[in-house]
Amino acid sequence: xxxxxxxxxxxxxxxxxxxxxxxxxxxxxxxxxxxxxxxxxxxxxxxxxxxxxxxxxxxxxxxxxxxxxxxxxxxxxxxxxxxxxxxxxxxxxxxxxxxxxxxxxxxxxxxxxxxxxxxxxxxxxxxxxxxxxxxxxxxxxxxxxxxxxxxxxxxxxxxxxxxxxxxxxxxxxxxxxxxxxxxxxxxxxxxxxxxxxxxxxxxxxxxxxxxxxxxxxxxxxxxxxxxxxxxxxxxxxxxxxxxxxxxxxxxxxxxxxxxxxxxxxxxxxxxxxxxxxxxxxxxxxxxxxxxxxxxxxxxxxxxxxxxxxxxxx
Amino acid sequence: xxxxxxxxxxxxxxxxxxxxxxxxxxxxxxxxxxxxxxxxxxxxxxxxxxxxxxxxxxxxxxxxxxxxxxxxxxxxxxxxxxxxxxxxxxxxxxxxxxxxxxxxxxxxxxxxxxxxxxxxxxxxxxxxxxxxxxxxxxxxxxxxxxxxxxxxxxxxxxxxxxxxxxxxxxxxxxxxxxxxxxxxxxxxxxxxxxxxxxxxxxxxxxxxxxxxxxxxxxxxxxxxxxxxxxxxxxxxxxxxxxxxxxxxxxxxxxxxxxxxxxxxxxxxxxxxxxxxxxxxxxxxxxxxxxxxxxxxxxxxxxxxxxxxxxxxxxxxxxxxxxxxxxx
Numbered sequence: 001x002x003x004x005x006x007x008x009x010x011x012x013x014x015x016x017x018x019x020x021x022x023x024x025x026x027x028x029x030x031x032x033x034x035x036x037x038x039x040x041x042x043x044x045x046x047x048x049x050x051x052x053x054x055x056x057x058x059x060x061x062x063x064x065x066x067x068x069x070x071x072x073x074x075x076x077x078x079x080x081x082x083x084x085x086x087x088x089x090x091x092x093x094x095x096x097x098x099x100x101x102x103x104x105x106x107x108x109x110x111x112x113x114x115x116x117x118x119x120x121x122x123x124x125x126x127x128x129x130x131x132x133x134x135x136x137x138x139x140x141x142x143x144x145x146x147x148x149x150x151x152x153x154x155x156x157x158x159x160x161x162x163x164x165x166x167x168x169x170x171x172x173x174x175x176x177x178x179x180x181x182x183x184x185x186x187x188x189x190x191x192x193x194x195x196x197x198x199x200x201x202x203x204x205x206x207x208x209x210x211x212x213x214x215x216x217x218x219x220x221x222x223x224x225x226x227x228x229x230x231x232x233x234x235x236x237x238x239x240x241x242x243x244x245x246x247x248x249x250x251x252x253x254x255x256x257x258x259x260x261x262x263x264x265x266x267x268x269x270x271x272x273x274x275x276x277x278x279x280x281x282x283x284x285x286x287x288x289x290x291x292x293x294x295x296x297x298x299x300x301x302x303x304x305x306x307x308x309x310x311x312x313x
Numbered sequence: 314x315x316x317x318x319x320x321x322x323x324x325x326x327x328x329x330x331x332x333x334x335x336x337x338x339x340x341x342x343x344x345x346x347x348x349x350x351x352x353x354x355x356x357x358x359x360x361x362x363x364x365x366x367x368x369x370x371x372x373x374x375x376x377x378x379x380x381x382x383x384x385x386x387x388x389x390x391x392x393x394x395x396x397x398x399x400x401x402x403x404x405x406x407x408x409x410x411x412x413x414x415x416x417x418x419x420x421x422x423x424x425x426x427x428x429x430x431x432x433x434x435x436x437x438x439x440x441x442x443x444x445x446x447x448x449x450x451x452x453x454x455x456x457x458x459x460x461x462x463x464x465x466x467x468x469x470x471x472x473x474x475x476x477x478x479x480x481x482x483x484x485x486x487x488x489x490x491x492x493x494x495x496x497x498x499x500x501x502x503x504x505x506x507x508x509x510x511x512x513x514x515x516x517x518x519x520x521x522x523x524x525x526x527x528x529x530x531x532x533x534x535x536x537x538x539x540x541x542x543x544x545x546x547x548x549x550x551x552x553x554x555x556x557x558x559x560x561x562x563x564x565x566x567x568x569x570x571x572x573x574x575x576x577x578x579x580x581x582x583x584x585x586x587x588x589x590x591x592x593x594x595x596x597x598x599x600x601x602x603x604x605x606x607x608x609x610x611x612x613x614x615x616x617x618x619x620x621x622x623x624x625x626x627x628x629x630x631x632x633x634x635x636x637x638x639x640x
Contacts, residue, residue, distance in 0.1 A: 074393070077390055147410065148410075162364050162407070162411055163407050163409075165407065243399060244399075244403075248398075260396050271369030271372070274371040274372070275369075279371070
C-alpha cells in the first residue's frame with residue numbers, strides 16, 4: 001500500500017514537474033522573443049543611423065558635429081542639422097502635456113470620485129473610444145479643423161499663419177491624442193487608492209476636495225506619472241498626424257506658437273518613400289536621436305515624480 | 314453638505330468649461346463666413362508676407378517647377394522660410410487654406426475643389442491646349458529614345474519596342490493610361506490599338522512575345538506614366554518589362570551611349586527634359602516625346618493676383634521678394 005502510493009505519487013510528481021518545466025520554458029521563450037525584438041530594433045537603427053557619419057560611407061561621411069548642433073535641415077542643399085528639431089519636438093510635446101495633463105487628471109478624478117455612476121460609465125467609454133481612434137484620423141481632423149481654430153486665433157492676435165499649420169496646432173493635436181492614455185491610467189491609479197486612506201482623511205475632517213487633491217492624487221502618483229510617460233511617448237512618437245499640420249520648417253527652433261515647426265518624426269517621414277542615399281540613411285540617425293530624447297525625458301519625469309512625492313508627504 | 318457643495322462646484326466648473334469651449338467654438342464655426350471679410354478687403358492689393366510652399370527635395374514636380382522658373386539648384390537656395398509639403402494634394406490643400414500662400418501643383422490638380430487660383434505664367438493661361446501647343450512654358454516633356462535599329466537583342470524585341478512606342482504615342486489605350494497617371498497628352502488624334510497595331514513594322518499580334526523583356530531606363534520622373542502605359546500594354550500583348558530608372562542622364566547613355574552594352578543597358582531610354590545636343594538621339598530607331606508634365610503656380614482663390622512672370626516667381630522662391638506689396 002505504502003509502496004504503491006509512493007509509485008503513483010512519483011509518476012504524478014514527474015508529470016507535474018514536466019509540465020512545470022514546459023511552462024517555465026514557454027515563459028522564458030516569450031520573454032526572450034520580446035527582448036530580442038527590442039534589441040533587434042535598436043541594433044538595426046543604430047547600425048543604419050551611425051553609417052552616414054563613418055568615413056566608409058559612400059559619398060563621404062557627414063560631419064557628426066554639424067548634424068548634432070545644426071540649426072538648419074535642408075535636404076535640397078544636403079544640410080542636416082538636428083539640434084533645432086530636438087528643441088521643437090520637446091516644445092511641442094511639452095505644450096501638449098501642458099494642455100492635456102491637468103485636464104486628464106481632473107477628468108479622471110471626476111470619473112472616479114465625483115460623477116454619478118451612470119455618467120462615469122459613459123465618460124469611461126468616451127475616453128476609451130478616443131484612445132481607439134487611429135492617428136491618421138486625428139491628423140485629418142487637425143488638418144481640417146484645428147488649423148482653422150489656430151488661424152482665427154492668430155488673426156485675433158494679429159498674426160498671420162501658414163494656413164494654421166503651426167506649433168500650436170501640433171500641440172493641440174497632440175494634447176487630444178495623449179488625453180485618453182493619460183486619463184485611462186489615472187483612472188486605474190485612482191481606483192487603486194485604498195478606501196481606508198480616503199475614509200481616514202474624511203474622518204479627520206478634511207473636505208472631499210482636500211482629500212481628493214492631498215490624499216487621492218498623491219497616493220495615485222505612480223500610476224498618474226506612468227500615464228504621463230506613456231502620453232509623452234505618444235506625443236514624441238506621433239508622426240503621421242503631426243506631419244499633416246507641422247509645416248516642416250527648414251530653420252528653427254520655433255518658439256512662436258503661430259509659426260511652422262518641424263519635429264523629429266515629421267522629419268523622418270517627409271518624402272521617405274521617394275528618397276535615397278544620405279537623405280534616406282540620415283533618417284535612421286534622427287531615429288537614434290528620437291530614442292535618446294524619449295529616454296532622457298522619461299528619466300527626467302521619474303526624477304520629478306520622486307521630488308513631488310517627497311515634498312507632498 | 315460639503316460634498317454636495319463641491320459636487321455643485323464641479324458641475325459649475327464643467328458648465329463653465331463647456332461654455333468656454335462653446336465660445337471658442339463659435340469663431341471656428343463662423344470662420345468660413347467671417348474669413349472672407351478680412352480676405353476680400355485687401356483685394357485691391359494683398360499685403361503682408363508671402364508664404365512660400367514647396368515640395369520635399371525628392372519631388373518630380375519640384376524638379377519640373379525649379380527647372381521651369383530658371384532656379385539653379387547648385388547656385389541658389391530656396392528661401393529658408395518655405396513650408397515643405399508632403400505631396401501634390403497636401404500642397405493644394407495647404408495653399409488653398411492660406412491667404413498669403415503661393416505654391417505650385419501639377420496641371421491635373423482640381424483647382425476649384427482646393428480653393429486655388431491658377432496663375433497665368435508669362436501671360437499664358439495654364440491649359441492643356443496651351444501646354445500641347447508649347448505656348449505655356451512652365452512645363453517639361455517626357456522624351457524617349459530607343460536603341461539603334463538592328464541593335465536589339467532579337468528581332469522580336471525590336472518589333473515589340475516599335476509596337477510599344479506606337480501604343481504610347483498613338484493608341485487610345487496607351488494615351489489614356491498616360492493621361493490617367495497625370496501626363497498631359499493630346500487625346501484628339503488617338504486611334505484604337507487594334508488599328509494602330511496593324512501599322513507597326515514587323516509587329517504581328519499573333520506572335521508570342523511573352524519571353525521578351527522590354528527594358529526601360531532613364532528618368533525617375535516618368536515612372537508613374539510609363540508604368541501605367543506598360544501595364545496597359547500588357548493587357549494587349551503578353552510580354553515582360555523591367556524598369557530601372559536612375560535619372561534623365563542615364564536615359565541616352567544606356568540605350569545609345571557608353572553604357573549601351575553594359576549590365577544596365579536598356580531598350581528605351583527616357584528623360585524628363587528634351588535630349589541635349591550631345592545626346593544624338595537621331596541614331597536611335599525612334600525618338601520623340603510621349604507626354605508633357607506641366608506645373609502651375611497657384612495662390613489662394615481670393616488672392617487678387619492673376620499673372621506671374623518667371624522673374625517674379627524666381628525672386629519669391631529665392632527669398633528676394635518677400636511681401637505682396639513688392640509684386
